[in-house]
Amino acid sequence: MKKIAVITSGGDCPGMNAAIRATVRVALAHGVEVWGIKNGYAGMIAGDMTVLDSRSVGDIIQKGGTFLGTARSEEFKTLPGRQQAVANLEKRGIEGLVVIGGEGSLTGAKHLSELGIKFVGLPGTIDNDIWGTDYTIGFDTAVNTALDAINKLRDTASAHGRVMLVEVMGRDCGWIALTAGLAGGAEFILIPEAPFNQEEICRQLLASRAKGKQYSIIVIAEGAGSAMSLGQYIRTKAGLETRVSVLGHIQRGGAPTVSDRILASRLAETAVRLLLEGKTDIMIGYRNNQCVEVPIADAVGKKKDIDPELYRLAGVLSQ
Ligand SMILES: Nc1ncnc2c1ncn2[C@@H]1O[C@H](COP(=O)(O)OP(=O)(O)O)[C@@H](O)[C@H]1O
Ligand SMILES: O=P(O)(O)OC[C@H]1O[C@](O)(COP(=O)(O)O)[C@@H](O)[C@@H]1O
Ligand SMILES: [Mg+2]
DSSP states (O other), rough: OOOEEEEESSSSOTHHHHHHHHHHHHHHHTEEEEEEEHHHHHHHHHOOOOEEOOEEEETTTOSSSSSTOOOSSSSSGGGGHHHHHHHHHHTOOOOEEEEEEEEEHHHHHHHHEEEEEEEEEEEOEEEEEEEOOSOTTHHHHHHOOOOOOOOHHHHHHHHHTOEEEEEOSSSOOOOOHHHHHTTTSEEEEEEETSOHHHHHHHHHHHHHHTTTTTOOOEEEGGGOOOHHHHHHHHHHHOOOEEEEEEEEGGGOSSSOOOHHHHHHHHHHHHHHHHHHOOOOOOEEEEETTTTEEEEHHHHHHHHOOOHHHHHHHHHHHTO
């Protein structure tokens, strides 16, 4: 394989730039030409791509976002869209791809390989919702951002004796809520994986007040429900003063943490090595501090559960 390309796709995440940089520099060290595809699969369909050299990925390791741009492309979900994308790659002699993105992007890559393009995927999403890896690139930065917000909200919640509700990202999963909530000492962590009862929450909030608790922090994953409506419910039913913060896209930005930069760099190195060995249809995951090969069908086909031990511990510590 003499030419490969790197692409970022789907929701951006801190550490994507570190992964691009490592992909480019490892490939160049193997004497391979590297192309950068702009704006995810939309750019692949449009033929928007350029050759990257070592300098073109300088000064990005510390930056959030992705300097290549990213997109959610509906056209790529159609066969004609993917055929156009493949034609653009073949025209340039690009034989293999490093695809950095979430479950949707990796599913897209799987369909692309059916048309003859080899690929190795890297799990890039703040949600940490990809099977086969302990952590996804961007998750550590996002939870640290959420934790910083929770710490600050605790100050003002305590000053006023309020119930502070914090809605964090996690479209279908509770990893961000669970991890930031546990680290932030939340009284309740509400996630899509564990059904909850609003009435029971009110009862417990009032019981903890009766036992001397002055204020409360509730962390809720967006996929579990709306912090705004739960706050309204608690105010009406329990008569407690509530305030709501929806953290939103703040969690997707910012300089990647040490862990995310190193994770991205290590995963990318392994991805390039295996791609050049001719491997395809795999994702590189990180398990027990090691880079591991994960069949793509498993990475996108199996559902990653939250860690039940973390959830149990959060319950014990919130008493
Ligand atoms: N089933 C699919 N077939 C082909 N392409 C897909 C499929 N699912 C997602 N994609 C492509 O991957 C892109 C990113 O997926 P999305 O789910 O939005 O983000 P993420 O990769 O972060 O989970 C989509 O916009 C689409 O172009
Ligand atoms: O930025 P958008 O397109 O509104 O998407 C928001 C979604 O993207 C995420 O931030 C990350 O998810 P993906 O990695 O699957 O894109 C989710 O937590 C959130 O629900
Ligand atoms: Mg996703």
